[in-house]
Amino acid sequence: MGKIHDVQKLTDNRFVNLYHVDATSVHNTPVSYYVASRAKDIPSLKMKTGRNDPDGVIIYSVYGEKKDKVVLIRQYRYALGGYIYEFPAGLVEPNEDFHEGAVREMHEETGLKLEPLKVDPAYEKPYFTTIGMTDESCATVYGYASGEISKAAQEDTEEIEVVLADRDEVRRILKEENVAIMCAYMLMHFLKDEEPFAFLR
Known part of the structure; x- marks a missing residue:
């Protein structure tokens, strides 16, 4: 399984925001990934909560x-x-x-x-x-x-x-x-x- 090292919030909008994810893949390859989310902040991201509450x-x-x-x-x-x-x-x-x-x-x-x-x-x-x-x-x-x-x-x-x-x-x-x-x-x-x-x- 890949490993997430750091997450940065790049925008501050009302309904959707862009987050940058710094990670390493299962093959030990560096990964720079972008995720759009309804989450208001980093702790609320599903990758952080492990929950799947409906947006x-x-x-x-x-x-x-x-x-x-x-x-x-x-x-x-x-x-x-x-x-x-x-x-x-x-x-x-x-x-x-x-x-x-x-x-x-x-x-x-x-x-x-x-x-x-x-x-x-x-x-x-x-x-x-x-x-x-x-x-x-x-x-x-x-x-x-x-x-x-x-x-x-x-x-x-x-x-x-x-x-x-x-x-x-x-x-x-x-x-x-x-x-x-x-x-x-x-x-x-x-x-x-x-x-x-x-x-x-």
């Missing part, structure tokens, strides 16, 4: 009387200079249970009300997003959405369109559009499963 939450929900539409957002992302389809998602606030965070984020981004499902913890525990560059992890909350779409609670910095996509639209999106990978895999389940969330049983 964020991703919401896979279906909508409608027939439960035949999935709730997506089409969001402008500066990293792409364009739009990408994602699930509603957001950061978990300090001392907030991620299920509560999911309900809050769903309302803020879409105006919809989320009724979370109780599932096996293996399906909702936090998994890592892009481990080659960040220690960020996100939990997944599954559920049913209801109500009317509204942008009233969206932040001024966000550019979000709410999309209620049926299976035909999901097929088009996967074929033609930019899609976040975590969302794409779940959309493949949505296409395959006759009953929503069948894969959770």
Whole structure:
């Protein structure tokens, strides 16, 4: 196993920071590595705590009387200079249970009300997003959405369109559009499963 010798915080931003890691690999080779993290300081990095508390939450929900539409957002992302389809998602606030965070984020981004499902913890525990560059992890909350779409609670910095996509639209999106990978895999389940969330049983 590699050995970490020193960590330096290089930026001081609100939502994400860059850290430099000085290490030695298992082959005794010097390593200079950079990690983007939601951690506010070095002691809070997952490499220091050994914990995997979720930084964020991703919401896979279906909508409608027939439960035949999935709730997506089409969001402008500066990293792409364009739009990408994602699930509603957001950061978990300090001392907030991620299920509560999911309900809050769903309302803020879409105006919809989320009724979370109780599932096996293996399906909702936090998994890592892009481990080659960040220690960020996100939990997944599954559920049913209801109500009317509204942008009233969206932040001024966000550019979000709410999309209620049926299976035909999901097929088009996967074929033609930019899609976040975590969302794409779940959309493949949505296409395959006759009953929503069948894969959770």
